[in-house]
Amino acid sequence: MGRILAAPRDWVASLGDIAQFSARVFYEVFGLRVFRFFGEALRQAGVLILGSTMVIWSLAFILGLQCGIEGAYFNRSVGAPAYAGVFSAWCDLREIMPYAFGYMMSAKVGTGLVAEIGAMRITDEIDALEVMGISSMTFLCATRLLAAFMVLPFMYLAAVGAGFFASYLAVVEQIGEVSSGGFFLIFWMFQNPPDLLYSLIKGMAMATMIVLVGTYYGYTAGGGPVGVGTATAKSMVLNVVGVHLIGMLGTQIFWGSDPRAPIGG
Amino acid sequence: MERDERNEEHDQHFEDDGPTSWEIEDDDEAEEHEEHEDEERGSRTAVTYEPEPDDEDDHEGEDDEYRWHTAKRTRSDTAESDAVEFIDVKKTFGRNTVLNGLNLGIPEGQISMILGPSGTGKSVCIKHMVGLLYPDEGDVLVHGESVPDMRDDDLFEMRKKFGVLFQDGALFGSMNLYDNVAFPLRQHTDKGEDEINEIVTRRLKEVGLGGAGDKMPNELSGGMRKRAGFARALVLDPQIVLFDEPDSGLDPVRTALLCELIKEIHEENGGAYVVITHDIMSARRVAEYIAILWKGRIVESGPAAELFNSDNQFVRQFLSGEARGPLGME
Numbered sequence: 001m002g003r004i005l006a007a008p009r010d011w012v013a014s015l016g017d018i019a020q021f022s023a024r025v026f027y028e029v030f031g032l033r034v035f036r037f038f039g040e041a042l043r044q045a046g047v048l049i050l051g052s053t054m055v056i057w058s059l060a061f062i063l064g065l066q067c068g069i070e071g072a073y074f075n076r077s078v079g080a081p082a083y084a085g086v087f088s089a090w091c092d093l094r095e096i097m098p099y100a101f102g103y104m105m106s107a108k109v110g111t112g113l114v115a116e117i118g119a120m121r122i123t124d125e126i127d128a129l130e131v132m133g134i135s136s137m138t139f140l141c142a143t144r145l146l147a148a149f150m151v152l153p154f155m156y157l158a159a160v161g162a163g164f165f166a167s168y169l170a171v172v173e174q175i176g177e178v179s180s181g182g183f184f185l186i187f188w189m190f191q192n193p194p195d196l197l198y199s200l201i202k203g204m205a206m207a208t209m210i211v212l213v214g215t216y217y218g219y220t221a222g223g224g225p226v227g228v229g230t231a232t233a234k235s236m237v238l239n240v241v242g243v244h245l246i247g248m249l250g251t252q253i254f255w256g257s258d259p260r261a262p263i264g265g
Numbered sequence: 266m267e268r269d270e271r272n273e274e275h276d277q278h279f280e281d282d283g284p285t286s287w288e289i290e291d292d293d294e295a296e297e298h299e300e301h302e303d304e305e306r307g308s309r310t311a312v313t314y315e316p317e318p319d320d321e322d323d324h325e326g327e328d329d330e331y332r333w334h335t336a337k338r339t340r341s342d343t344a345e346s347d348a349v350e351f352i353d354v355k356k357t358f359g360r361n362t363v364l365n366g367l368n369l370g371i372p373e374g375q376i377s378m379i380l381g382p383s384g385t386g387k388s389v390c391i392k393h394m395v396g397l398l399y400p401d402e403g404d405v406l407v408h409g410e411s412v413p414d415m416r417d418d419d420l421f422e423m424r425k426k427f428g429v430l431f432q433d434g435a436l437f438g439s440m441n442l443y444d445n446v447a448f449p450l451r452q453h454t455d456k457g458e459d460e461i462n463e464i465v466t467r468r469l470k471e472v473g474l475g476g477a478g479d480k481m482p483n484e485l486s487g488g489m490r491k492r493a494g495f496a497r498a499l500v501l502d503p504q505i506v507l508f509d510e511p512d513s514g515l516d517p518v519r520t521a522l523l524c525e526l527i528k529e530i531h532e533e534n535g536g537a538y539v540v541i542t543h544d545i546m547s548a549r550r551v552a553e554y555i556a557i558l559w560k561g562r563i564v565e566s567g568p569a570a571e572l573f574n575s576d577n578q579f580v581r582q583f584l585s586g587e588a589r590g591p592l593g594m595e
Contacts, residue, residue, distance in 0.1 A: 124435035131395045132449050133424040135417075 021141075021219070022212045028135075028142035029149075037143050044147035048109065053155055056104045057162045063100045064163030067091035068170025072177060081177040085187030088167035093191055093199045094255065095247070097160050102206035102243030105152075106236060109207075110214040113144060114235045117218025118228035126219070141215040148211045156203040160196070189262055195254075202250035209242045347406075348373045348505050348537035349394050354403035355561075356389060363389050364400070365561030371505075371554075376531050376538040378548050378569075380583065381558035387541040388432075390558070391507050394539070395427050396420045407505070425453060428498030428506040432513055434490035436482040436497070442469070443478035446497045453501060468496040472526060488519040492526070499530060508540040512547050524550040545586050549573070557583060 028034050034041060071087025117140055120126050129136040164187075172183050217235040221228045347370035356364040363386040371377050371394075379387050392398040393405045396412045405412045407423060415423060436445045446465045450456055456464070469475050472492040482490060491511055498506055508527065512520040528551050531538050540551065548555060548569065556566035557580055565572060565580050573584055 119438070123433060123438070124431040125437055127392075127397055128429065128431060128435035128437075130397060131424050131427055131429045132452065133421040134452055135421065 017220075018213065018216050021216045024137060025141045025145055025212060025215065028138045029145050033135075033138055034142040034146050037139050040139060041143040041146040041150070044144050045151045048147055048151045049155075051112075052104070052108050053158075055108055056101060056155060056159050059100050059104050060097060060159035060162040061166045063096045064088075064092055064166030065170045067096055067163070068167035069175065071167070072171045072175040076177060082182050083186055084171045084175075084178055085183045085185070086190050088164070088171060088183075089187050089190040092163040092167055093160060093195055094251065097156075097163050098199060098202040098206060098250065099243065099247055100163075101156055101159055101203045102210070102247065103240070105207050105210045106239035106243060109148075110210040110235055110239045111232050113211065113214030114218040114221065114232040115228060117141075117215060118221030118231050121219065121221045122224055122228060137219070141219060144215055145208070145211050148207055152207045153200060153204060156200060156207070157196075160199065192260070195260060198250070198254035202246060202254075205246045205250065206243050209246065210239050213238050213242065346373050347371060348408060349539070350404075350406040351390070351393070352404045352406065354393065354400040354405060356386070356393070356398065356400055363561055364393075367403070367558075367562055369556055369558075369563050369566065371537055371539055371556075373537050374535060375553040376527065376540065376551050377554040377556065378540045378542060378552040379556050379558055380543060380545075380548055382583070383543060385558045386561050387543075387558055388509055391429070391509050391539070391541055394505075394507060395424055395429060425501060426504045428501065428503035430491065430494045430498045430506070430508045430511055432509050433487070434482070434494030436485075436490055436493055438482050440482075441478065442474065442480050442482070442485070442493050445482070445493060446478075446500055449497065449501050464500060465496075468500050469493075471499075471530065472496045487514045488523070491515070491523060495523075495526070495530075499534065502534065503536065505537045505539070508538070508542075510542055511540060512542055512544045517546070520544065520547060521550065527551050545584055548584070559583075 068084070068088050071091060072081065072084040074087060075081050075084045117126075120140070126136045126140070129139055168180075168183065168187075171178060172180050213235050217231040218228075221231040223230070349369075349371040351364075351367045351369040354364050354367040355362070367386075367390070369379075369390070379390060381387055389398060393400060393412070394407065396415065399413045407426065410423065412420070412423070436442070437448065440448065443465055446468055447461050450461045450464060454461075465478070466475070469478055472495050474489060474492055474496065477485070477489065477493075482493070485493065495508075495511075511523055511527070515523065524547050527538065527540065540547070542548065552569040554567070555569050555572040557564040557572070559579065565575055565577050572580060575581060575584075
């Protein structure tokens with residue numbers, strides 16, 4: 001019985017450690033101590049922009065195309081091709097973009113953080129920072145979270161825009177069963193600014209979790225290169241699970257009781 | 266980071282690294298040292314001798330294990346005081362006791378060497394000095410201030426007294442050599458870029474890397490990385506400089522050159538230099554003061570010349586590098 005419970009106990013213990021670590025990083029950011037290293041935060045923001053923007057936007061664009069195509073064919077099959085914009089509006093904004101953002105953040109940014117900080121751990125770079133009198137937690141983890149807060153909302157909104165554009169191309173230009181005006185009439189009817197805000201909150205919750213999980217696993221990596229690899233894999237698993245949990249809870253909270261759809265009054 | 270977190274983190278690293286040759290000590294011994302701890306804590310002055318085991322009959326196994334540990338310490342005539350002191354320090358990782366009642370003083374103004382076989386806790390000593398690890402028992406004093414008792418902010422301030430050269434230099438992989446060396450200056454001083462440039466260029470020249478400032482760490486050889494790490498360690502003019510096995514992975518010629526460099530820089534800057542090594546040739550070249558660490562305690566310490574002429578069989582064997590003697594493969 002003890003053995004059976006050992007694994008769940010370890011998971012709970014790990015989650016507790018991550019929560020404690022996250023609280024410390026939040027304290028460093030919202031306690032403004034991170035602004036001692038604002039230059040490093042700006043550098044990390046630059047790294048995010050240059051390293052991840054195009055990848056995330058590209059994925060968003062492809063998934064926007066997919067939403068548009070599937071929506072157009074589905075609506076044609078039920079005899080309502082003019083309503084293809086409904087599918088695009090909901091699919092893009094409410095579900096696909098947050099998930100796409102979460103997946104790509106997990107795969108590109110989260111694993112990158114674990115690998116980078118983990119490598120710094122095993123090559124004594126973190127110890128070197130500490131003995132220079134610099135808080136490694138603030139310098140390495142809080143600066144990255146601040147950079148994420150500075151960059152990712154804009155990156156996310158632009159990704160949503162890329163998805164919308166791709167859906168428009170697929171529905172109006174590629175399949176062409178609805179006019180541009182007809183598409184946009186329905187498209188905008190089925191979404192409004194609060195939906196965009198909710199979608200942004202979902203995306204940013206995912207991004208925050210991914211940065212915290214990535215920095216945690218990197219910061220606590222040990223056991224040489226193999227240990228860093230193991231930590232990277234663990235972070236990926238936790239991030240993917242977390243992305244889906246946040247996605248599900250977000251949909252339930254924001255649209256569960258009120259789908260905000262102009263149907264049936 | 267909190268003290269417990271840091272220790273747990275190190276425990277994890279240690280366990281991940283697999284089994285070592287460190288031995289597990291008797292519980293009796295731990296109890297014995299607990300009894301001594303209170304009186305030792307009462308007098309945190311320079312340590313001259315380790316406490317002798319008081320009940321020989323009860324600790325035959327321990328006596329045998331520590332029979333070469335005379336704990337004799339001779340002060341050098343020129344030494345001022347101790348920059349760093351270890352007082353009855355014990356440190357255990359999992360079931361492995363690494364430091365077992367360590368008493369050690371690092372004299373001010375000299376190049377000291379902590380020598381000892383692999384796996385005796387030399388690097389753990391360095392980490393205790395700068396507060397990267399904390400003792401389970403005992404105390405570590407830096408210029409008379411207890412490191413374990415410091416709050417985080419005081420600890421970060423205290424660490425500015427130190428320059429540390431890690432085994433592989435621990436240069437930041439995302440910065441070139443120049444930025445690596447300039448990093449402490451940019452973080453801790455209000456100096457302008459011109460002044461920083463002057464200091465960094467001078468330090469890089471001192472270590473023979475004058476033209477390599479724009480190189481990334483992965484473009485450097487092991488020896489160059491160590492020298493660059495040395496330049497970075499010196500850039501804030503620290504009062505205490507720690508070298509963690511500066512000779513590891515270097516060929517004999519480059520080891521000799523690095524030793525010469527350490528001597529030259531020490532002559533120029535002064536301060537307490539602590540070199541951790543198990544290389545006897547390096548000890549002969551640079552050491553002014555030597556402490557020999559084995560099984561978590563100091564076997565003997567004193568001026569280098571005296572240690573090289575010690576009567577202690579363990580010290581003689583270790584410093585001559587002979588196969589025959591008390592130190593075996595275990």
